[in-house]
Amino acid sequence: MSDTVMEVKGLTKQVSGKKRIVHDASFVMNKGEILGLLGPNGAGKTTTIRMIVGLINKTEGKVFINGADLDKEGLACKSDIGAIVENPSFYDYMSGYKNLQLYARMSKNPITKERMDEVVELVKLSHAIQDKVKKYSLGMKQRLGVAQAILHKPALLILDEPTNGLDPKGIRELRDYLRQLANQGISTLVSSHLLSEMQLMCDRVVIMEKGKIIDVSNISSLSENGNSDKLIVSIEVKKEHLQQTEQVIKMVDGVSIVKQENDHMFILEMNQNLVPTLNRKLVEAEVDVYGIESKKTSLEDKFLALTSEDNVQMKEGQ
Numbered sequence: 593m594s595d596t597v598m599e600v601k602g603l604t605k606q607v608s609g610k611k612r613i614v615h616d617a618s619f620v621m622n623k624g625e626i627l628g629l630l631g632p633n634g635a636g637k638t639t640t641i642r643m644i645v646g647l648i649n650k651t652e653g654k655v656f657i658n659g660a661d662l663d664k665e666g667l668a669c670k671s672d673i674g675a676i677v678e679n680p681s682f683y684d685y686m687s688g689y690k691n692l693q694l695y696a697r698m699s700k701n702p703i704t705k706e707r708m709d710e711v712v713e714l715v716k717l718s719h720a721i722q723d724k725v726k727k728y729s730l731g732m733k734q735r736l737g738v739a740q741a742i743l744h745k746p747a748l749l750i751l752d753e754p755t756n757g758l759d760p761k762g763i764r765e766l767r768d769y770l771r772q773l774a775n776q777g778i779s780t781l782v783s784s785h786l787l788s789e790m791q792l793m794c795d796r797v798v799i800m801e802k803g804k805i806i807d808v809s810n811i812s813s814l815s816e817n818g819n820s821d822k823l824i825v826s827i828e829v830k831k832e833h834l835q836q837t838e839q840v841i842k843m844v845d846g847v848s849i850v851k852q853e854n855d856h857m858f859i860l861e862m863n864q865n866l867v868p869t870l871n872r873k874l875v876e877a878e879v880d881v882y883g884i885e886s887k888k889t890s891l892e893d894k895f896l897a898l899t900s901e902d903n904v905q906m907k908e909g910q
């Protein structure tokens with residue numbers, strides 16, 4: 593399945609003082625995919641999502657939903673989206689079912705009782721749907737929010753930090769039913785500042801930092817269970833040999849420098865089979881190597897490497 597459900601192109605938000613809190617963000621979402629928007633607090637995730645769902649105006653950029661331009665065909669596009677941006681609010685003194693009914697009445701297309709039941713079943717609230725919402729746990733409210741968002745069968749679901757306030761069991765349940773939705777062809781964009789969570793929940797992640805998208809990664813190619821044999825390798829060399837080391841690294845195809853640490857370490861990304869080659873070349877160049885350590889790449893390594901202060905400064909300094 594590779595049909596594009598959403599394409600975000602050059603999305604930018606500039607606020608007063610000419611500060612760009614989202615800068616030239618572009619990514620695509622495929623049908624039936626769970627895409628993570630991952631970044632530390634303040635990275636610009638909520639702003640990006642608010643622009644996509646039209647809660648705030650964008651300064652620049654385009655959003656296409658199923659090929660249609662959100663600016664030109666806003667209403668048609670919006671019926672394809674279901675979103676929870678802020679914590680969904682419900683009438684506490686009414687049952688979950690009543691709340692859904694009220695919401696259903698606002699829908700452009702009629703929503704049948706069968707559809708209501710189906711959705712309630714899907715979010716696993718059948719046992720409690722006649723209870724008043726004030727009796728619900730946070731996780732149950734969150735699920736009711738998802739039920740509401742998918743009631744009109746959107747092709748695309750957008751959830752901003754949906755696991756905030758959920759316990760591990762709730763997070764697991766959310767994960768399970770997002771997967772169920774994905775199997776039915778519904779794509780989900782889900783934001784989080786927690787990498788481990790994204791790693792379990794998503795097919796791909798878009799990593800955001802300081803308003804910019806700095807990487808798009810395929811989970812399976814990065815996770816330890818994936819079939820990639822990419823390693824993160826740290827090499828410790830004599831301080832005086834730093835420049836030579838860098839030259840040697842650059843000569844070996846397939847080895848990339850993730851970052852340089854302290855004044856005697858390089859963190860590299862490479863295939864396992866290149867470790868001996870690199871080692872040999874370093875010896876030939878008479879570099880004193882104090883240590884080579886390698887481990888499988890996890891998304892965490894990559895995330896930390898990409899968003900660490902050191903690295904940002906290094907990139908900006910280039």
Ligand SMILES: Nc1ncnc2c1ncn2[C@@H]1O[C@H](COP(=O)(O)OP(=O)(O)O)[C@@H](O)[C@H]1O
Pocket residue numbers: 607608613631632633634635636637638639640
């Ligand atoms: N209306 C605004 N005016 C100025 N700055 C804002 C505004 N809204 C958000 N910001 C800033 O933009 C940055 C990104 O915010 P946000 O999108 O909420 O990030 P995230 O959801 O990733 O935590 C933050 O530094 C925030 O303080």
Ligand SMILES: [Mg+2]
Pocket residue numbers: 637638639752753
């Ligand atoms: Mg946010």
